[in-house]
Amino acid sequence: SQQGEEDPQALSIQEGENATMNCSYKTSINNLQWYRQNSGRGLVHLILIRSNEREKHSGRLRVTLDTSKKSSSLLITASRAADTASYFCATADRSGSARQLTFGSGTQLTVLP
Amino acid sequence: EAGVTQFPSHSVIEKGQTVTLRCDPISGHDNLYWYRRVMGKEIKFLLHFVKESKQDESGMPNNRFLAERTGGTYSTLKVQPAELEDSGVYFCASSHPTGSSYNEQFFGPGTRLTVL
Numbered sequence: 482s483q484q485g486e487e488d489p490q491a492l493s494i495q496e497g498e499n500a501t502m503n504c505s506y507k508t509s510i511n512n513l514q515w516y517r518q519n520s521g522r523g524l525v526h527l528i529l530i531r532s533n534e535r536e537k538h539s540g541r542l543r544v545t546l547d548t549s550k551k552s553s554s555l556l557i558t559a560s561r562a563a564d565t566a567s568y569f570c571a572t573a574d575r576s577g578s579a580r581q582l583t584f585g586s587g588t589q590l591t592v593l594p
Numbered sequence: 595e596a597g598v599t600q601f602p603s604h605s606v607i608e609k610g611q612t613v614t615l616r617c618d619p620i621s622g623h624d625n626l627y628w629y630r631r632v633m634g635k636e637i638k639f640l641l642h643f644v645k646e647s648k649q650d651e652s653g654m655p656n657n658r659f660l661a662e663r664t665g666g667t668y669s670t671l672k673v674q675p676a677e678l679e680d681s682g683v684y685f686c687a688s689s690h691p692t693g694s695s696y697n698e699q700f701f702g703p704g705t706r707l708t709v710l
Binding site (some may be wrong): 507512516521522523524526529569571581582583584585586587588 | 599600627629635636637638640642650652685687697698700701702703704706
């Protein structure tokens with residue numbers, strides 16, 4: 482199975498609702514990052530949470546990290562149609578800085594107007 | 595500050611042909627990475643440059659792929675000869691100089707490669 486697996490694979494909600502996506506990983510990490518990809522476009526960095534952090538907020542985004550369970554969640558509050566995109570978690574391993582990221586397969590979020 | 599740019603945005607070639615992708619990282623970013631996503635699968639790491647040196651090329655699939663970063667600025671990724679399974683989106687990313695321990699990577703828009 483893959484490092485950085487997201488669940489669900491697809492999520493469809495109404496505008497205004499909250500969306501929660503989960504990510505699990507297997508190795509020890511230095512940090513975990515969440516990215517968004519709009520259809521046909523590049524990856525946009527959303528938020529980075531360090532291994533010694535448990536929760537982080539950025540605007541309507543809230544990320545949690547549980548290193549004991551090797552899992553993270555991304556919560557988008559008060560969703561908008563423009564939030565429709567694929568969301569990926571990516572981990573950087575603990576063995577050093579400036580290393581490759583390992584991505585999960587992503588969650589496709591659809592926010593219906 | 596300009597972001598990471600990639601050229602071309604799309605490329606359609608026939609099997610056996612050669613394609614060269616280019617990436618211009620954010621100015622001052624020593625670290626440059628190539629990733630790709632094929633057939634709707636996960637985004638996979640290909641290789642990592644620190645300035646002009648290949649730091650890690652463990653993700654390069656085979657010797658048909660050649661990456662260079664002469665002068666430590668932009669990078670090229672050449673596929674020669676291209677095969678059908680090389681179709682996908684190739685992403686480039688860059689990050690701050692080594693020593694910044696949290697490794698936030700900034701991605702370009704990607705090059706969509708289609709091999710017919």
